Amino acid sequence: MSYLIFSISRRAPTLFLLLWLVVPAMAAAAAASDEAAMNTGHPMPPLSEREADVLLRKATEAPYTGRYLNNHAAGTYICRQCGMPLYHSEDKFESGCGWPSFDDAVPGAVRRVPDADGQRVEILCAHCGGHLGHVFEGEGFTDKNTRHCVNSLSMSFAPAGSEEEKAAFARAKAVAACTGTAIVAGGCFWGVEDAFHKLPGVCEAVSGYTGGHVPAPGYEDVSRGDTGHAEAVRVTFDPSKVTYEQVLRRFFEIHDPTQLNRQGPDVGEQYRSAVFYLDEEQKAVAEKLMTRLRELGYKVVTQLRPAGAFYEAEAYHQRFAERTGRGACHLAVPRFERRAEGSPAE
Structure with a gap:
């Protein structure tokens, strides 16, 4: 999700998707079967292999393929692994980068760490450490001047007022x-x-x-x-x-x-x-x-x-x-x- 990738993706999403599919990062994410159940002890269903690739092994889903990219419903995005609230729907915006974008997170929900590539800033669920994506600043998309670029596979969506949303914030209160x-x-x-x-x-x-x-x-x-x-x-x-x-x-x-x-x-x-x-x-x-x-x-x-x-x-x-x-x-x-x-x- 670098600036170069972002620039290419805005000009030619289809070409970028084809290029992305040959990037070895996703292919290299071979999984041990027990890793797919890494959320044992958390109130969420077991992770699929693709979800485990992203959350546990820091892979990245292909751009323009995430189920939440074009989701405009009101509600809260929660961690797919531990069920803690991550992002409010009102903080989601269209960036054209191919992944769901947010200009803010639920307070204390997301942790920033230097990425292994030595250039980007990785974002993790502050509760379980699951990989979410990367954060960028200074792009000018919104007044907050911040873009959390998040994999849909790292999240689940809880509609506003739903029992799932209430349970997520109840868990956050207990952890506090x-x-x-x-x-x-x-x-x-x-x-x-x-x-x-x-x-x-x-x-x-x-x-x-x-x-x-x-x-x-x-x-x-x-x-x-x-x-x-x-x-x-x-x-x-x-x-x-x-x-x-x-x-x-x-x-x-x-x-x-x-x-x-x-x-x-x-x-x-x-x-x-x-x-x-x-x-x-x-x-x-x-x-x-x-x-x-x-x-x-x-x-x-x-x-x-x-x-x-x-x-x-x-x-x-x-x-x-x-x-x-x-x-x-x-x-x-x-x-x-x-x-x-x-x-x-x-």
Whole structure:
């Protein structure tokens, strides 16, 4: 969706469509079958292969083919993967680029990140991270001078006043209460993430990488063990339902904080035990719990570090245990209720 493509598409849509169909980007989006069900846990039907290509693997649908390109009905466009509201119909306009265009998004619904091509700005669903398209500024189409160029396959349309629209905004309201964040590392992130999804009050748990010196690492990079990054999980929670201390207590129960640079059969610095605190209050809570475990005889080796950049892991890692039935190996051990040698805690 570059400026060059946009210029060509306005002059010769038919020719552009033929050219687009031979671009290898779409052909390269071969899918693992389980990725098509990546929205497990979200209130939306499973993704089709074409939807998964776009939302999960960042492909782009051919121009002038999207079902919402010429949709002029009143309502709300919601994320096809997680069902969160993205765009109001009144912000949609005709740009002639071949994809649905919006000059604004629902507040907080869309996240901007540098595109892998090093030139454009990619837009993602702020809730689930699904790929939406790209955003451009300075073109002068509307007074807002912004164009969100969005794939129809990334969205679903909820007519104004419909139950679907009401449900989407109800979900957004519920997520707005999820103001707490915890970042921890405790071995393979599949199991840690899965365990936190089962803790009441947790809104979301996302697998990723943090704590290292290499920017924007991928799984293969971290697996080499030389990036300094740990497989980590970012937990968002509703503080009115569960506290940060309760989240950390569960963390120390679902992994072994006495194992250095490993968890069970997974060995390497990337599998270390660590708490990445966001402020001094979180640091104090972590120190309190670690001190208590040491008083109970546990030789805690958990690192305590200030939080830095958190890089979300690839789509196929998210909710892996839930989707595949594998990796759910982090079972809770009541470490705060008994001493290391097995006797009850006082």
